[in-house]
Amino acid sequence: MSKTGRVLRIEKTSIHDGEGLRTVVFLKGCPLRCKWCSTPESQRMEIEKRYGKDMTVEEVVKEICKDEIFFFHSGGGVTISGGEVLMQADFAKEILISCMEQRIPTAIETSLYSSYDITD
Numbered sequence: 850m851s852k853t854g855r856v857l858r859i860e861k862t863s864i865h866d867g868e869g870l871r872t873v874v875f876l877k878g879c880p881l882r883c884k885w886c887s888t889p890e891s892q893r894m895e896i897e898k899r900y901g902k903d904m905t906v907e908e909v910v911k912e913i914c915k916d917e918i919f920f921f922h923s924g925g926g927v928t929i930s931g932g933e934v935l936m937q938a939d940f941a942k943e944i945l946i947s948c949m950e951q952r953i954p955t956a957i958e959t960s961l962y963s964s965y966d967i968t969d
């Protein structure tokens with residue numbers, strides 16, 4: 850069965866989070882509270898009003914795959930962001946593996962604020 854995670858939102862055709870046109874998957878949850886945070890609605894793990902929903906890996910990857918043509922023509926791909934990606938490391942890992950199996954270039958945006966067990 851496909852793993853479930855908590856997603857803030859999926860943003861299309863971003864030009865700021867890696868090479869080319871990117872589809873950015875913003876995950877919920879971050880242990881830090883940076884004053885300059887550009888996505889403060891991502892910090893809390895809870896679903897807050899319209900911020901956040903639970904999705905399966907399959908649902909997220911299906912959404913990413915809709916943009917394959919843009920990745921192909923721009924040299925882009927998918928970026929997993931947050932929040933802190935490593936708060937949902939298993940979920941993020943499964944998304945990345947599934948994308949790599951479909952030859953979609955991948956990246957993550959992380960503070961690396963996590964235990965060694967997860968980053969190892």
Ligand code: SF4
Nearest residue numbers: 879881882883886932
């Ligand atoms: S690490 Fe990133 S997501 Fe977390 S609070 Fe700081 S800027 Fe926001």
